[in-house]
Amino acid sequence: MANNIQAIRGMHDVLPDQSPLWQYVEQILREVLGTYGYSEIRLPIVEKTELFKRSIGEVTDIVEKEMYTFEDRNGDSLSLRPEGTAGCLRACLEHGLLHNQVHRLWYYGSMYRHERPQKGRYRQFIQLGVETYGMSGPDIDAELIILMDRLWKKLGIRDKVRLQLNSLGTIEERLVYRAVLVDYFRGHLDQLDEDSLRRLETNPLRILDTKNPAMQALVANAPELMDYLGSDSLAHFKTLTAILDDLGISYEIATRLVRGLDYYSKTVFEWVTDELGSQGTVCAGGRYDSLVEQLGGKANFAVGFAMGIERLLALIEVSGHVPATRAVDVFMIRVGDAAEREGLRFAEAIRDQVHGLKLQVNCGGGSFKSQFKKADKSGADYALILGDDEVSRGELSLKSLRNDQGQQTLSQQQVIAFLQDYMPQSTQSN
Numbered sequence: 301m302a303n304n305i306q307a308i309r310g311m312h313d314v315l316p317d318q319s320p321l322w323q324y325v326e327q328i329l330r331e332v333l334g335t336y337g338y339s340e341i342r343l344p345i346v347e348k349t350e351l352f353k354r355s356i357g358e359v360t361d362i363v364e365k366e367m368y369t370f371e372d373r374n375g376d377s378l379s380l381r382p383e384g385t386a387g388c389l390r391a392c393l394e395h396g397l398l399h400n401q402v403h404r405l406w407y408y409g410s411m412y413r414h415e416r417p418q419k420g421r422y423r424q425f426i427q428l429g430v431e432t433y434g435m436s437g438p439d440i441d442a443e444l445i446i447l448m449d450r451l452w453k454k455l456g457i458r459d460k461v462r463l464q465l466n467s468l469g470t471i472e473e474r475l476v477y478r479a480v481l482v483d484y485f486r487g488h489l490d491q492l493d494e495d496s497l498r499r500l501e502t503n504p505l506r507i508l509d510t511k512n513p514a515m516q517a518l519v520a521n522a523p524e525l526m527d528y529l530g531s532d533s534l535a536h537f538k539t540l541t542a543i544l545d546d547l548g549i550s551y552e553i554a555t556r557l558v559r560g561l562d563y564y565s566k567t568v569f570e571w572v573t574d575e576l577g578s579q580g581t582v583c584a585g586g587r588y589d590s591l592v593e594q595l596g597g598k599a600n601f602a603v604g605f606a607m608g609i610e611r612l613l614a615l616i617e618v619s620g621h622v623p624a625t626r627a628v629d630v631f632m633i634r635v636g637d638a639a640e641r642e643g644l645r646f647a648e649a650i651r652d653q654v655h656g657l658k659l660q661v662n663c664g665g666g667s668f669k670s671q672f673k674k675a676d677k678s679g680a681d682y683a684l685i686l687g688d689d690e691v692s693r694g695e696l697s698l699k700s701l702r703n704d705q706g707q708q709t710l711s712q713q714q715v716i717a718f719l720q721d722y723m724p725q726s727t728q729s730n
């Protein structure tokens with residue numbers, strides 16, 4: 301017999317015992333984004349490869365070695381999206397959303413990168429992406445950070461993340477700095493690894509982003525981009541930090557934070573944690589004004605960030621702030637033909653009248669004892685028991701599965717009143 305087929309390495313199933321945590325986080329993300337007036341945009345998972353080459357940059361880890369690229373049946377080169385910024389901007393340009401307008405958008409979904417799978421690094425992973433368009437000032441940069449600060453607080457992990465902040469200046473300022481940096485690295489060629497030697501010609505700033513421990517000292521002593529910024533970039537950065545100071549949001553200025561993507565300018569930031577080993581960046585973003593033109597639009601302004609949801613979940617688990625959730629509040633046991641028919645009808649009446657109650661009805665028959673076992677296993681608070689006797693009397697039995705209060709016999713109307721009373725407290729505990 302053939303072996304069972306397994307999932308692709310680095311691509312994971314979220315099993316039913318894990319999905320409540322996902323749903324809880326997704327609900328909070330939506331809620332917080334809503335309170336700032338952000339709208340959802342839904343985008344395709346596959347785009348033309350050219351889009352990513354033009355936006356992310358040819359000389360980046362993503363485009364050089366991480367993309368899932370394939371030819372479709374027409375011979376077009378397509379790629380699974382490795383990130384969402386490019387597709388989001390593509391969509392907004394395509395639908396004319398950027399003309400004299402401002403937008404605050406978010407999307408949520410899977411991204412694909414052919415990386416070496418390890419804890420916190422997968423080949424399919426979920427990102428929340430937030431992108432804003434049409435706003436040039438540091439106040440919108442600050443708003444994104446403020447929004448995230450609120451999110452960490454809501455999730456109970458504010459003390460687990462730190463904000464690192466830098467400015468990459470303008471393209472012109474980076475060119476000047478680039479020459480200085482290349483000179484510096486040329487003076488230490490013997491300490492550069494193979495990737496960095498290549499990047500010295502193509503994209504020397506990316507050397508600062510190296511994860512090679514052997515190069516950390518060299519990178520730490522490199523000249524700092526902050527010293528080459530012009531007055532406009534410096535003023536932008538200063539206002540941003542002043543807003544954060546005003547709101548009491550602390551940050552570290554990380555002069556070597558360059559981000560892995562080529563399209564950033566001025567503000568860049570990362571939220572990092574020490575709790576997840578080397579995959580410590582939970583959320584990263586910045587300003588990328590130049591990308592709009594790069595993709596064929598009129599000059600415009602853009603700032604955004606992306607958050608890795610698997611890393612966020614891991615952090616919530618480490619912090620212990622995992623909410624208690626349960627799939628079933630009440631489990632209905634039906635024994636006998638009349639009870640089976642009446643049970644289904646009454647279950648619908650309950651669902652009509654008790655908003656939000658998670659009621660699971662036993663299906664597939666079975667003895668009272670075996671159904672009771674299932675009720676217990678379901679994690680429900682209560683079992684509702686319906687036998688043919690109860691049906692003939694128009695009654696049900698209700699039994700707590702959490703304590704030994706014994707069994708009560710109630711009319712259908714009493715059951716509904718009881719469950720209506722139970723519901724608000726159950727919602728609160730969820």
Ligand code: ATP
Binds near residue numbers: 426427582608611
């Ligand atoms: P890293 O430096 O960890 O490779 P990155 O700079 O490539 O991250 P971005 O492209 O900025 O990451 O993506 C934003 C966020 O998405 C990251 O901070 C991280 O939380 C998450 N992320 C990126 N790649 C992966 C991956 N392969 N698996 C899980 N999460 C990821």
Ligand code: MG
Binds near residue numbers: 361560
């Ligand atoms: Mg990466």
